Amino acid sequence: MDLKEIQSLIKFVAKSGASEVKLETDDVKITIKTGSEDKKGETTTYVQQIPVNQALPTQPVAPQAPAATENAPAQGQPSEEDSKYITIKSPIIGTYYRRPAPDKPNFVEVGDTIAKGDVLCIIEAMKLFNEIEAEVSGKIVKVLADDSSPVEFDQPLFLVDPS
Structure with missing residues (x-):
């Protein structure tokens, strides 16, 4: 593969909207990553913000709360x-x-x-x-x-x- 073929491959991948292309031939191995990969990185960063939702461990406590509320009438509701x-x-x-x-x-x-x-x-x-x-x-x-x-x-x- 010569330089012009590689450049045309890069242009083609950029126009196609693909985020990553890997090409292997007998003598050459090429991996092309476009700017849309950066957007995926941002998305991954956003998904990693799920620890904010680690309030999920508090949700298992919620099922216990109704059980205690069920005991309340036995303790004497007005x-x-x-x-x-x-x-x-x-x-x-x-x-x-x-x-x-x-x-x-x-x-x-x-x-x-x-x-x-x-x-x-x-x-x-x-x-x-x-x-x-x-x-x-x-x-x-x-x-x-x-x-x-x-x-x-x-x-x-x-x-x-x-x-």
């Missing part, structure tokens, strides 16, 4: 007769604790009068203990979650009579 009460709900997902330590008394019991800002319980999330404070003043009517049990976001924890 009924229609409780509609006159204010429901204090969990602001986060975690483990619900009624007392500050195993050897300490519960933060609140049924019948206790609470003021806005009083600590009602602790929810542990990722080794952080979050104190859950009362949003309203009133009287604890019902505790809806079991001690040391997992709770979901927006799961009812307490019923409070604001009167």
Whole structure:
């Protein structure tokens, strides 16, 4: 193959839109890559940005969330007769604790009068203990979650009579 044949082959490949052509003869081996390969490189780079979607490991956690939500009715969802009460709900997902330590008394019991800002319980999330404070003043009517049990976001924890 002479130089003119190689040049015409390069022009032909460029016009054809092919990104890569390999040609082998007895004495010559030619590989021609066009600029469209660079575009593929960009696409590959874009596809490699899928680690942004590594939120996919969080999606397997989502099927576990409904399972815990199914347990919520067993723990006591507020009924229609409780509609006159204010429901204090969990602001986060975690483990619900009624007392500050195993050897300490519960933060609140049924019948206790609470003021806005009083600590009602602790929810542990990722080794952080979050104190859950009362949003309203009133009287604890019902505790809806079991001690040391997992709770979901927006799961009812307490019923409070604001009167």
